[in-house]
Amino acid sequence: MSTTNTIYVGNLDQRVTDTMLLEYFSPMGTVSNIKIVAMHRNGPFPSVNYGFVEYVEPQAADRAIQELNCCKVLDYEIKVNWAQQGQQLTKEEAPSHYQIFIGDLAPEITDDLLTQAFGVFGTMVNAHVMRDTMSGNSRGFGFVAFREKADADQAIASMNGELLGSRNIRVNWATQKSQSDTPPPRPGQQLPYETVLQQTPNYVTSVYVGNLPPNTTDNDLLQPFQRFGFIQEVKLQADRGFAFVKLDTHQNAANSIVHLQGMNINGREAKLSWGKDRAPSGYQSGYNNTGYNNGQQQQQQQQQQQRPQSNNWRQDRN
Template sequence: MATNEGCKALYVGNLDSRVTDYMLYEIFSVVGQVDNVKIIMDRNYQHGGMNYGFVEFVDHLSAEQALLAMNGRKIFSSEIRVNWAVQGATQKEDTSNHFHIFVGDLSPEVDDSILSKAFGAFGTMSDARVMWDQNTGKSRGFGFVSFREKADAEQAISTMNGEWLGSRAIRCNWANQKAAGATGPSPAQSLSYESVLAQTPPHQTTVYIGNLPHGFQQHDLAPYFQPYGYVSDIRMQAERGFAFVTLDSHENAAHAIVALNGVDIGGRPARLSWGKDRAPGGGAGYGAGAYGYGSGLYPSTCRWSWS
């Protein structure tokens, strides 16, 4: 799991539309010295019509105290949600410890906004995202929805599975099988697609898979990965119980990690993380002597640039 040590920025969700940057600044300044505030308007109804924002403090301790003091407080009768923010192309709530469900059989017209509206009624929804083919720009027919509370995720699965969304009846299930029996959120139980995607550079398309059964071969492993994209290479270390699988895109590889981590393969829970690709134009390859693999989750540097 990415560590929050050193982070100074907080995500603040479920903000009433009347809350301004200045108002949010004044509220959080009660806890510590605020360096920057930005509110994002929910113009496309991605968050049920409620705005969200980011508050950056001058130090980590102040941010930590604000997280503990402000989460669940009411502003204009709306209970705000405060969490650590995560680094990325755009700032967003850290959903790595949330509960994630898979939504399949999506019709082509369903986008992030439609998916968000469909699942927004289930209380603590924190993110809704359709997976897109980067080459064609079309939907891949599935997506993921995240919830802060397991009960809301369970209700969403039981209520929405088989319901019509757009022109098709959708399928809903846990994004990771281990989440179904979880008693509380933890990184080992459910990986966030967003956090996995951000762990390595865009050129990275190789996945490490460990804890494979003895004697497992390429033809045994390939069917597990083929639903997530074109499998261009499989390098087996059968006697050591692991392999490296290369897919056609960074996004597809990330989806495979999220979907297959913990899945029973030959009676064993599979362990997935990023492998190591050769960087574009040369550079380090699979590591000295063998096929190296990353630790799976890298710390965020928590740097921010708001405009």
């Protein structure tokens, strides 16, 4: 292990898991290894953990230090810096917990409710709902960890499709091993989540997927996108090489753009960006993060409102 590719992450909330840490640090570049070290201290103050994140490229590690130091994760501001010589990060030391993914979570589901639902399956270690770092709103999915694989298997078999709160949830392994899975992101391929989130107004939940081969099917898109939220609609024009995938929330759509950028679909690297949705009634223009001034934004919205209702969320790209 080279310390030039490895960063130290301190002041970690004890609820932070390997998977959660990957959510925060993978947008900076390809992560090759993650380790969290649990700390248990006696005294009046709550214990915090620390960990290490190893990247393929040192540039990604430097970027993570610049952008994520003092970022608030759950209840604590994390400390991110270069790992010191002698600090070890080996795959053999990584926790052996079995992580499962919980999708289509209703907005009212909390960590406690998720714990209650999955705590009946033996060796559950923790349960966590992923939330937007700015708004605190649920991102529509979460993770549950088990010490024993048999308990994770039972949870998947028993809970997939079951009603939790106001929605039927999807339950599967957090890390798929099949060849059809999305490959890990490459350095420089992703923009930070917060950057993508602010590129369009909050009412936009549609993702444009380009560079598709003619043999693309709806299932080729459903499989990777369903990990990030409830899919409301897929509009595929394989003969023209693109599709639009509409998710349930702006946050889930942004997360899919970050993590699915460059995914392999039948031999081609997909190009992802924001689609176009119709502004809700009464929406006030003046949103400047898209690169439009107020007049341009208002004109664009008026043009969108003149489109037929059946195509009100889609804008074809040539």
